[in-house]
Amino acid sequence: MERDKPDQSEEEGFVHPDAAMDAALSWLFTLQAEPNDRQLRTAFEAWRQADAANARAFATVAEAWELPEMDMVAGEVALRAGHVALDRKPVAIDGGRRKRKVWSRAVLAAAAAILIAVCVQQYPALMLRWQADYITATGMRDEIMLPDGSRMILNTASAVALDFEGGRRAVSLLGGEAFFDVVPDPARPFTVAAAFSSVEVKGTAFSVRTETDHDVVVLERGHVDVTRPAAPGEKVALEPGESVTATNTRLSAVEKMDTATALAWLNGRVIFRDRPFGEVLQEIGRYHSPPVIVANTRLRQVRINGNYRLEDPERAIRSLATAAGASVTRLPGGILILR
Numbered sequence: 001m002e003r004d005k006p007d008q009s010e011e012e013g014f015v016h017p018d019a020a021m022d023a024a025l026s027w028l029f030t031l032q033a034e035p036n037d038r039q040l041r042t043a044f045e046a047w048r049q050a051d052a053a054n055a056r057a058f059a060t061v062a063e064a065w066e067l068p069e070m071d072m073v074a075g076e077v078a079l080r081a082g083h084v085a086l087d088r089k090p091v092a093i094d095g096g097r098r099k100r101k102v103w104s105r106a107v108l109a110a111a112a113a114i115l116i117a118v119c120v121q122q123y124p125a126l127m128l129r130w131q132a133d134y135i136t137a138t139g140m141r142d143e144i145m146l147p148d149g150s151r152m153i154l155n156t157a158s159a160v161a162l163d164f165e166g167g168r169r170a171v172s173l174l175g176g177e178a179f180f181d182v183v184p185d186p187a188r189p190f191t192v193a194a195a196f197s198s199v200e201v202k203g204t205a206f207s208v209r210t211e212t213d214h215d216v217v218v219l220e221r222g223h224v225d226v227t228r229p230a231a232p233g234e235k236v237a238l239e240p241g242e243s244v245t246a247t248n249t250r251l252s253a254v255e256k257m258d259t260a261t262a263l264a265w266l267n268g269r270v271i272f273r274d275r276p277f278g279e280v281l282q283e284i285g286r287y288h289s290p291p292v293i294v295a296n297t298r299l300r301q302v303r304i305n306g307n308y309r310l311e312d313p314e315r316a317i318r319s320l321a322t323a324a325g326a327s328v329t330r331l332p333g334g335i336l337i338l339r
Contacts, residue, residue, distance in 0.1 A: 024058040030044075131161055132160060134160050135160075136154045136155070138286075139310070140156060141268070147164040148183055150183045151180070152178055154176065155176055169185070171193070176210065177207060177265075179206070179207040182203050182205070184203025196248055197226055198227050204223060207262070216243060217243060228246055228251060243262070268311055270310055276301055278301070281317070281320065284308065288317060291336075292335075292338065293338065295339045302325070
């Protein structure tokens with residue numbers, strides 16, 4: 001099957017106005033990330049030879065890649081792909097690399113496009129690093145003692161900013177999930193602000209998880225008040241074993257929650273009871289950096305029960321696939337395909 005350009009994630013990022021150049025940029029980054037993938041190279045050659053415009057576009061971006069300034073970009077490409085080595089790899093076209101003493105306008109424009117493409121994709125992560133006081137990588141957890149003696153545990157791919165100046169006890173959850181075991185202090189409320197919610201406590205233990213379109217607050221013990229910054233007068237009070245979901249428009253009804261299941265990640269586990277395969281896979285996928293692709297849509301509705309360790313998410317995904325009657329194919333870079 002002929003491929004016009006490498007597959008991209010749902011967050012497409014920078015798109016070049018010229019379709020051939022946009023595809024060429026995508027191929028450049030893909031080949032840098034997986035230089036030894038023969039199947040990928042075959043697909044690339046089929047795309048390049050399918051149209052003269054494709055060949056010209058890739059020749060231009062390959063030449064731009066040889067600019068000395070591209071060393072920095074090569075590092076970013078490798079970092080995004082999860083590679084340790086940051087060396088820039090030349091892209092051979094029709095027998096080798098070409099050198100020019102004077103760079104053409106087209107080549108310089110392509111170099112600018114490469115820089116923009118990488119910067120656009122890196123911008124959210126860079127902004128998170130600049131804002132965060134603490135941040136965890138995918139698959140990692142971290143326990144932090146806060147200045148007031150409270151305990152905070154960050155889950156996978158999470159980030160927070162702290163404000164404990166002038167007697168304040170405030171945490172901003174910038175992404176991911178965090179658990180808080182708060183030291184009681186009636187005179188100084190402890191607040192956690194996420195994308196769609198704000199939680200205020202005097203002393204208690206609870207978790208907050210923020211997603212692209214909602215936050216979830218789970219109370220283990222004590223008492224918390226949850227509000228929405230967009231409507232401060234709207235408030236929900238939680239008791240132990242309860243949770244609430246906040247969106248841009250509303251707070252949900254309070255739900256009963258099995259905290260041993262909801263907070264199993266604190267013990268390095270994830271527990272599911274009668275959940276659709278698709279939901280379970282999405283949850284475990286939070287701890288697995290490379291993409292997991294489900295090639296059989298039937299799998300998504302299979303109901304799953306299980307208790308999986310998170311220290312080896314690939315093994316958990318393979319166990320999950322076995323329980324659902326699926327096979328697993330592992331591609332270079334750790335990409336898993338489930339059929």
